Amino acid sequence: MQWGDIKIFYKLIIITILILIAIISLYPFMYLILLSLAKFENSFKIIAWPVNFEIVNYVNVFKEIDLLYFYRNSIIVAIMTVTINILVGAPAAYAFARFKFYFKEVLYVVFLLGVMIPGQALVIPLFLNLKALNLLNNYLTLGIVYPSIGLAFTIFIMRSFFENLQQDIIDAAIVDGCDQYKIFWKIALPLSRPALASVALFQFIWAWDEYLLAFTFLNDESMMTIPAGLAKLQGEYFTDYPVLGAALVLSSLGIIVVFLLTQRHFIKGLTEGAVKG
């Protein structure tokens, strides 16, 4: 149906529905911003319009919360996740796509199982084993665990991409005397940049937002990632809501800016996984 085909009366109904749902979608964000700009005494009176403008909350954030630590840790973990995912996953996907060996499909299915395994099935064993190895309470551990979880999905996505590569380019390279390593590194990988970008974005966001493992494994504020740090604030009688609001705004700015800049790619990257199963 096109917009022009709708009678005016129904157009009005549709616009009303749209505006209603848009208000509901946007209100929490608006409230958050208002909250973050409020004076402490007024924080319990805010509904939908500003009560005052108190920028100092954004300064106090760094005094009252270890937000800088959270950011640093989250960035390191996310970068580790993306890097390891690509460095370890892309070659594996390439091998599955273009090599021929005996147990290939069996091995692939083993990896595919990983896509179906939820974090909940991993948290208890990982917690117990990592605790025994004294690797808990360290965001670097997450930087290794996260990519391990993401590998299955990365290999799944990258394999189908590598399978569709033009055979003639590769044949030309073979004729020129390139071995498989060179072909992968110098030809296949650069060609796969769009798929890699998609994978990288997905894994970065996933690692950035991951909650269950981060909350369970990390205990010291200095080690926490953003989700764990913000959530633990809740339990600690942290009543300075405007400052908490400022922290939440600051944590979300990054991803919202990325979203607004990349819109279509962002949405596509996040949703294609659901359809490819």
Add this chain to the structure above:
Amino acid sequence: MNKIKQIFIFIGPAFVLYIALILYSVIFNIYLSFHKWSGFGNPKFVLFNNYIKLFKDDLFWRSLAHNFVIMICALTIMLIISLILAIIIDMGFHGSGLSKNVFFLPVVVSIVVIGLVWARILEPSNGPLNLALSSLGLGSLTQKWLGDPNIALGSVIGVWIWRHMGYGMILLLAGLQNIPKSIIEAAKIDGANAWEVITKVTIPMLRPIILTVMLWSVILSFKIFPLIHILTGGGPYHSTEVLNTYMYRVAFQNYNFGYASTIATILLIIMIISSVINRKVNQFNNR
């Protein structure tokens, strides 16, 4: 031999990481579910005791029921909202691109941020929702929301749908854009009005995609954890307890890792079955 070395180098690292951290954990999980362990000393082998205990566990069945309630709401309310939004956006009016982004925004932001903000909004005594209702003269509609055992689950589901409806909308939108314009045109030439086109042509053609969205939301409803953990922690009085939060509570508050692994194993089985069905349907759709 060169080929074997190649395979080792290309797949080896992935294999090692995956086996050591993921597969081993899953197997260990299943192993633990047959034991009783508090984390100290040695695990005690109890064979099926945990599973029998689970079967008789009232709280387990309540948690599972809550998962099902969330799932049903996803399959009905959320699906309908997402479908309405997708159809409207597909009409291509002037602000449709902007609207699409607006509705997707709740999906973009971290779930922790969403949980904390909504916990504040739904605060019974001084959260903006109740404040707004009171000031509009609708004071009788104010509730304890997350603090009321009868309403807490509904409130959580409300927030959950708020968060995810944009995602379903995008999936359905992709399906809508794959419907050939010629069929719509043909229907219009045959004299169908807008409503008839939507109900008799568009939606039937969307059936495969709708099925995909339904399966996705089923899997999603069993993965729910951060939102509930932040909003209610499973309370009040376990009225929002789901399998995940129950498992978490048993493991990390009661230190009953064996029993918790049992719950985790059941969850694993549910997820694997759902994922396999999801995959089969997607393969069928993509034929």
